Amino acid sequence: MNGQRLFAIMLKELRQLRRDRITLAMIVGIPVLQLVLFGYAINLNVRGLPAVIADQANTAGSRAAVMDMLASGVIAPVADVPTPQQAEALLRQGVASVAVVVPHDFERRLADGREAIQVVVDGSDxxxxxxxxxxxxxxxxxSARAARAEPAIAVVAFYNPQRRSALNIVPGLIGVILTMTMVLFTSVAIVRERERGNMELLIATPISRSELIVGKVLPYVAIGLVQTSVVLALGLWLFDVPIRGSVLDVYLAALLLILANLTLGLxxxxxAQSQFQAMQMTFFVxxxxxxxxxxxxxxxxMPRFAQWIAELLPLTHFLRLIRGIVLRGAALAELWPDAVAxxxxxxxxMTFAILRFRKRLD
Structure with missing residues (x-):
């Protein structure tokens, strides 16, 4: 092995990396991204759960009890409603994860040593x-401790009282699979045309930029819906995951995510200048x-700034949609903010992709 030739190859590779800005950014970006994301995202000590309060007693004692619960930091109030039915509706819509219900006879229940407050939890998570x-x-x-010997707070889990992990994971897997496949498939679409020489043929045709972009997207829409059907069928067959909401709403939500991921991939x-670069950028997303x-x-x-970043990701909104429809029986119209997002x-x-695309080789 000749050391001079070996050094020349090494130098050539380093120069190539220097010209490949995307790969160069990945060398530093991926470790930093993993460290930051894992460091902030992995936090199982959850605090600040959005809670809706339905204090029907509205006495000094009931208000003090609710304030004690809020002081723990486990829950944070997002709404006050007069009835448990309204609190349940906010749970179904995903506005709150916890509902604190204080009955009219709060003081009497405390005096009798009975459960005086019911905490209803969205058990889909x-x-x-x-x-x-x-x-x-x-x-x-x-005063409450003196009046009772047993805990006065009852926690009731809606939608998943058995705490089965499959009910939480399987609907989310639809979004994960669609995100991985749809972005990857379309991220290499235009690049593949260049690398295979097909772009020269397309340049000679009267096809517009919009027609080419939309034509690239539409076949994968059907593929994404097929993948959704496969996951739903296997989830029902293997893990007994029910679909409590409308099946049509499930497919409409999946369609929204498919379109979002396809346009991001485009x-x-x-x-990207090569299929390898396209796959690198897909991993980065x-x-x-x-x-x-x-x-x-x-x-x-997660900390607040991480939640802001998450709001920019299509998968975040889809998980709220699919879990709300499949597990809580919510209608797509009730979850409209995430659908609009x-x-x-x-x-x-789509607009950025069309503006950036040029039907030429340079």
């Missing part, structure tokens, strides 16, 4: 369910989606 269970052991002040494709969306780790446990993301990415 098992981590949230475990965090909210801490409230059952809370003291409600000196934007990556217009930026996929990793934050998995860690920050709430699929692996609870969204409420996916539509806005799709429109923005």
């Amino acid at each position: 098992t981590v949230v369910q475990s965090a909210a269970a801490q409230l059952a052991q809370m003291p409600l002040g000196a 934007l990556i494709s217009t930026r 996929f990793l934050p989606s998995i860690l920050l969306s709430g699929f692996m780790f609870p969204f409420a446990g 996916l539509l806005v993301f799709t429109a923005a990415m």
Whole structure:
């Protein structure tokens, strides 16, 4: 082995890396991204769960008991409603993860040593369910402790009382699979045309930029819906995951995510110079989606700035949609903010992709 020739090859490779800005950024960017995301996203000690309060007693004692619960930091109030039915509706819509219900006879229940407060938890997220269970052991002040021998707070889990992990994971897997496949498929679409020499043929045709971009997207829409059907069928067959909401709403939500991911993949494709670069950039998008969306780790446990980043990711909004429809039986119309967010993301990415695409070789 000749050392001079070996050194020349090494020097050539380093120069090539210097010209390849995307790969060069990945060398530093991926370790930094993993460290930051894992460091902030992995937090199972959940605090600040959004809670709706339904204090029907509205006495000094009931208000003090609710304040004691809020002081624990486990829950944070997002709304006050007069009835338990309204509180349940906010749970179904995903506005709150916890509902604190204080009955009219709060004082009498305390005096009799009975359960005086009911904490209703969105059990579709098992981590949230475990965090909210801490409230059952809370003291409600000196007067309450003197009036009872048993805990006065009852925690009830809606939608997943058995705490089955499959009910939480399987619907989320639809989003993870669609994110990985749809972005990857389309991120190499335009690049593949250049590398195979097909772009020369397309240049000679009267096809417009918009027609080419939309034509690239549409076949993968059908593929994404097939993947959704496969996951739903296997989830029902293997893990007994029910679909409590409308099947049509499930497919509409999946369609919104498919379109968002396809347009994101197309934007990556217009930026990448090779299929390898396209796959690198796809990984750069996929990793934050998995860690920050709430699929692996609870969204409420992340710091505020990480939640802001997560709001920019399509998977975050889809997880809220699919879990709300499949597990809580919510209608897509009730979850409209996340549906609108996916539509806005799709429109923005499609516009950027069309503007960046040029039907030429240079």
